Amino acid sequence: MQMKNKWKIRLQLTKPVTWPPLVLGVVCGAAASGNFDWTLEDVAKSIVCMLMSGPFLTGYTQTINDYYDREIDAINEPYRPIPSGVISENEVITQIWILLLGGLGLAGLLDVWAGHDFPIVFYLALGGSLVSYIYSAPPLKLKQNGWIGNFALGASYISLPWWAGQALFGTLTPDIIVLTLLYSIAGLGVAIVNDFKSIEGDRLLGLQSLPVAFGAETAKWICVGAIDITQISVAGYLLGAGKPYYALALLGLIIPQVFFQFQYFLKDPVKYDVRYQASAQPFLVLGLLVTALATNH
Numbered sequence: 001m002q003m004k005n006k007w008k009i010r011l012q013l014t015k016p017v018t019w020p021p022l023v024l025g026v027v028c029g030a031a032a033s034g035n036f037d038w039t040l041e042d043v044a045k046s047i048v049c050m051l052m053s054g055p056f057l058t059g060y061t062q063t064i065n066d067y068y069d070r071e072i073d074a075i076n077e078p079y080r081p082i083p084s085g086v087i088s089e090n091e092v093i094t095q096i097w098i099l100l101l102g103g104l105g106l107a108g109l110l111d112v113w114a115g116h117d118f119p120i121v122f123y124l125a126l127g128g129s130l131v132s133y134i135y136s137a138p139p140l141k142l143k144q145n146g147w148i149g150n151f152a153l154g155a156s157y158i159s160l161p162w163w164a165g166q167a168l169f170g171t172l173t174p175d176i177i178v179l180t181l182l183y184s185i186a187g188l189g190v191a192i193v194n195d196f197k198s199i200e201g202d203r204l205l206g207l208q209s210l211p212v213a214f215g216a217e218t219a220k221w222i223c224v225g226a227i228d229i230t231q232i233s234v235a236g237y238l239l240g241a242g243k244p245y246y247a248l249a250l251l252g253l254i255i256p257q258v259f260f261q262f263q264y265f266l267k268d269p270v271k272y273d274v275r276y277q278a279s280a281q282p283f284l285v286l287g288l289l290v291t292a293l294a295t296n297h
Helices: 002-014 020-033 040-068 070-076 089-114 120-136 146-169 174-193 196-204 210-214 216-240 244-265 273-294
Strands: none
Touching: 002 040, 002 089, 020 040, 020 146, 020 273, 040 070, 040 089, 040 120, 040 146, 070 196, 089 120, 089 146, 120 146, 146 174, 146 210, 146 273, 174 216, 174 273, 196 210, 196 216, 210 216, 216 244, 216 273, 244 273
C-alpha cells in the first residue's frame, strides 16, 4: 500500500495535467512538416516523441521545479509532496535524474530512427532541459523575473515540442522558428495565470512575478493581452501569407477565449484560474493546430 502511494506521489510531482500541450505540440510539428504519413512507423515515432516531450521531459521540468520551490511551497502550499515530507529529497533527486536521462535517451533514439546526420532532436531535448534547469535553479533562476521566466516557460511549452515534431519528420525552417517563438508570447500569458495564487510567497522571497511587480489588476490585463494580441498577430501573418481560411479559423477560436477571460479570469484570477484554463486553453491549442496545418511544408 505504501509503495502504491509512493508511486502516486511520484506521478503527482510530474504533474500529468501539464503534458497535453506538449503532446499536441509534437502533433503540430508533425503536421507542419508535411511528411507525416499514417503508417505504423510514423505513428510509433510520434508516440515516442510524445513520451519524450510529456512524461519524461515535462515530468523532469515539473519535478525539478518543485524541488527548488520547496521553501516557497512551505509558505504557499505546505501540503505539497516535498514540503509535507511524504517523499524524501533524495528520492526526488533520483526521480529528476531518471526522467532527464530517459528523455535524452529517447531523443537520441529518435535521431537514429529518423536517420539524422546531425542529432537535432537530442540537442533540442538537451537545450530544453537546460532551460528547465536554469528556470528553476539558482543562481540564474529565470522564474525570479516575470518576463524572462514566463517567456522561457511559454517557449518550452509551445516551441520546443513543435520543433521536435517537425525536425523528426521533416526540416525545421527559420520561418517556423520565428512563428513559434512569436506564439510563445501567448505561452507567456498562459504562464502568468499560475502566478496569481502565489503572490504572497513570491513577495516574501523577493520573486518578481508580474502580479508582484505590477499588482494583480495590471497583471491580469498583461496576461490576456499577451494571449489575445499574439494570436491576432499570427492570424494577420496567415492572412498575409495567402491563407485567409486558416486566418479566419484562428480568429474564430480566439472569440471563446476572450469570452472565458471576461467570464472567469478577469473577475477573479485566483478563484477561477483552473476553471478558466480548462475552458479557454483547448481553443488556444486548437489555434496552434490550425496554424501548423496552415504552415504545412
